[in-house]
Amino acid sequence: MNKRSGEESKRNIIAAAIQVFADYGYDNASMRMIAQAAGVSVGTLYLHFKNKDDLYLTITKEWIDDLNELTNRALDRIDDPRTAITVFITISIDYTREHREMILLQGRKFGRCLGLEQKQQFFRKRRQLLTDIVQRGVTEGVFRSDDPAETARIIFNVLRGFIFSMLIDEEALFRAEACVDLVLNGLRRRNNG
Amino acid sequence: MNKRSGEESKRNIIAAAIQVFADYGYDNASMRMIAQAAGVSVGTLYLHFKNKDDLYLTITKEWIDDLNELTNRALDRIDDPRTAITVFITISIDYTREHREMILLQGRKFGRCLGLEQKQQFFRKRRQLLTDIVQRGVTEGVFRSDDPAETARIIFNVLRGFIFSMLIDEEALFRAEACVDLVLNGLRRRNNG
DNA sequence: CGTTCACATGAACAAGCGTTCAGGTGAAGA
DNA sequence: TCTTCACCTGAACGCTTGTTCATGTGAACG
Structure with missing residues (x-):
């Protein structure tokens, strides 16, 4: 195989690994499948990554950081709680749509799993973000909630359900607004706007 | 090993398999782990099941039938759509709580997986059940929905999110009512009852 | 030119897998 | 008592896996 820069190989391997991990x-x-998909030999994988776990964890860390930064940047200058909820949900859903393979890969390993703590920490941070938004909404009188932390957990669950359905059914073309609408307005008919 | 009835062995194996599958x-x-947990030898597994897939599919079919019957029986004589939604959600959540290992095992194999069709059919049937309830609610004027099928899908997603959170976090002690309340009433403050 | 060194290779290895099968065991019927 | 037969056993087989390592390659530098 041709000589290449180490960094380029590493990127190729990561891209191939995401695909293969997500597919299978x-x-x-197997490391052989990943190597083949990346166009390198098995040995090269171990040149750039300690082992299979390391390769997987590298990928995990990468998208967690990515989504975190994206979210923080978007929520930075939003004051209205309703808008903030909408943005939070929309970003989460869009990110899933754009990185379906990678998220799918995570779903395929939930439970007692590799990188569990970092993922839990990630979820905790995101739930905290939501709690803050709900808290602000209650203070401003636009949301109803006895317990903002509990409410945040509920919204989080709802969102997770939507994302899950996107992972299961590739064709599930629902609008993020449908999710937002249910969270904000509920199923019951309102007698006023 | 002592002589036992074939049926008893089979039940032992199924119980052990659910546990081991869910744990790992x-x-x-591995078949060896399941055999050990069931207190039989590997060979015995193949006496009762064609292979590993067959064992897994047997387990899958069993709980699908179980939950289906449970749901149908409960919804049989309920007319009020709000009660029906509540019962549907409550049953789903309770069932998950009581059979956490088995449901966890399913989650561990979603995507391109064994028994995909029967699971998809199961989900389709359940969504249809919800669609009917929503449709009735709209007709009776207690629910708002432009598209009952879409609304049912949304509720289904919400429910799935809640169940997912139960699988991930064993300690997640939330009340089914919290889920029902959000689905029915939404997050936004209502100006009237 | 020769030396160096980061990058790359793939055969080889031990371990574990699903699965098979020749054989063992003991209650039940003849 | 002997035969039958459903039930059970676990060593053995072929295969795949993650990982290692002796070896190769070629640009860069003196």
């Missing part, structure tokens, strides 16, 4: 799941994806 | 995931659960 962590366990069924 | 389908791929990491």
Whole structure:
């Protein structure tokens, strides 16, 4: 194989690994498959990554950081709680749509799993973000909630359900607004606007 | 090993398999582990099941039938759409709580997976059940919905999110009512009852 | 030119897998 | 008592896996 820069190889491997991991799941994806998809030999994988776990964790860390930064940047200058909820949900759903393989890969390894703590920390941080938004909404009188933390957890669950459905059914073309609308307005008919 | 009835062995194996599958995931659960947990030898597994897939599919079919019957029986004589939604959600959540390992095991194999069709059919049937309830609610004027099928899908997603959170976090002690309340009433403050 | 060194290779290895099968065991019927 | 037969056993087989390592390659530098 031609000589290449180390960094380029590493990027190729990561891209290939995401694809193969997502297609076959962590366990069924073999290092040989990843190597072939990346156009390198097995040995090269171990030149850039300590082992299979390391490769997986690198990928995980990468998208967590990515989504975190994206979210923080978007929410930075938004004051209205309703807008903030909308943006939070929209970003989460868009990100899933754009990085379906990578998120799918995560779903394929939930439970007692590799990188569990960093993922839990990630979720905790995001729930905290939501709690703050709800708290602000209650203070401003636009949301109803006895317990903002509990409400945030509920919204988080709702969002997770939507994302899950996107992962299961590739064709699920629903609008993020449908999710937002349900969270904000509920199913029951309102007698006024 | 002592002589036992074939049926008893089979039940033992199924119980052990659910536990082991749930603890380790389908791929990491080996036939040797299941055999040991069931207190039989590997050979015996193949006496009662064609292979690993067959064992897994048997388990899957069992809980699908179980939950289906449970749901149908409960919804049979309920007319009020609000009560029906409440019952549907409550049953789903309770069932998950009581059969956490088995449901967890399913989650561990979603995507391109074994028994995909029967699971998809199961989900379709349940969504249809919800669609009917929503439709009735709209007709009776207690629910708002432009598209009952879409609304049912949304509720389904919400429910799935809640169930997912139960699987991830064993300690997640939330009340089914919290889920029902959000679905029915939404986050936004209502100006009237 | 020769030396160096980061990058790359793929055969080889031990371990674990799903699955098979020749054989063992003991209650039940003849 | 002997035969039958459903039930059970676990060593063995072929295969795949993650990982290692002796070896190769070629640009860069003196």
